[in-house]
Amino acid sequence: MAEIYSKTQRAVRWYPPAYDIRVETVPVPKSAALSPAIPIKTLTSCLRSILHPDDAIVKITLAGLCGSDLHVYRGHEDVNDPLICGHEFIGEVVALGASFSSDATNRPALYSDLKLGDKVVSPFTVSCGECHFCRAGISCRCIHSKLFGIPDLPGGQAQYVRVPKAGGTLFKVDSITSLMPPGEEHTLADSSLLLLADILPTGAFAALQALQHPKISPWVNGSAYPYNSFVPEVMASSRPPALPLEDRALTFAVIGLGPVGVCATVSLLHLLAEIHEKSGVTFRVVAVDPNASRREKMQSVLALPSFPPNIDTVVVADIEDAKGVVARWTGGVGCNAILEVVGNNSALTLAYELVRPFGLISSVGVHQAPQLPLTGREAYDKNVSFDFGRCPVRSMLPIASSILIKRQDVFGGIGDQASLIEKVVGFEEAAEVYDLFDKGRCGKVLFDPWQ
């Protein structure tokens, strides 16, 4: 353990106004204002890094480059100070604040369970696990929420990172491998765990928030509207018969087949297969992207032998083809739901075009400042629902972990034709891969900070 703390580390830093990535030597996480009154449980050399008793310091083993890093990279986030990039990381706990103790009662379990040396996954935002939002499962809107990789909270493209509210934020890798049959833990690739920091839970969230939505539940549970959810007493006696299966076929589109789009498509198919198995409901999915290499990656994933035999109900298409496919499948009516994974106005315009009346657009792309492209009349005329926003990663980790375990053929490899992860590189290649990723010329890239 003594080797861990030199006073400096290597980190990927972004400089304003845009497109300026440098690899620099910086202090090990942010030190400064430590109160001498805060007792520290671990090595004295860690004293500089623990700023609050709820902090953990994580030695990073892998960090991700993510599509939403590009918003800062391009200068779209109104950030004016240099910062350590990255919000996706996994690693090993090397220091804990005083809150971590076997007698930490009435707090999230990790305050008593987490130990030095534990392997952990961190969601891309801090969540305390204790506030009203966290208790309700909406960890993305924790009152202490903070995104890693902003000037205030240095990011994960570094060798060490400080994790605030760590007992609520972190997730132990042990609790993932414990979901696996004994003896099979070795089949879970370490690199795949990085995908749990953001993109796999985000993809699963895009799918689940559609499948749980009241606009979609009549098809999922067979109860016609408005009997698909809470039913007032006065309606109970007039419940109509269950919808016949021929009325319950579901049609979805996924817009955007970058790494999150692949995660969304795989998650959607995983969840739809379970619905099909339980109830016989059939489904069709069109996965859409104008970029040919992204479509090829999606095709390779869908060609894996492990995908269910009804995979012919999934079509990968460019924008024009997708419009034709949806029109043909639905008699011109449109999709029940659209998973919009891009976060710009052209994607949203296409989503509106493809969605049916009384349908849903589940949007997890990080939209920016421009006004949305739809008028109120257009929203009214389709009775369309919009669900926008950040994934509650911490709350989604159990379901995302189960998909990760089952889909190691997609998430476990590196650089294979059907692998989501394209390559693992050292920080020296950071400027180059940011540039390639920005231009859509590479897929999911991970950094090994020690390479």
Ligand SMILES: [Zn+2]
């Ligand atoms: Zn991300």
Ligand SMILES: [Zn+2]
């Ligand atoms: Zn909270």
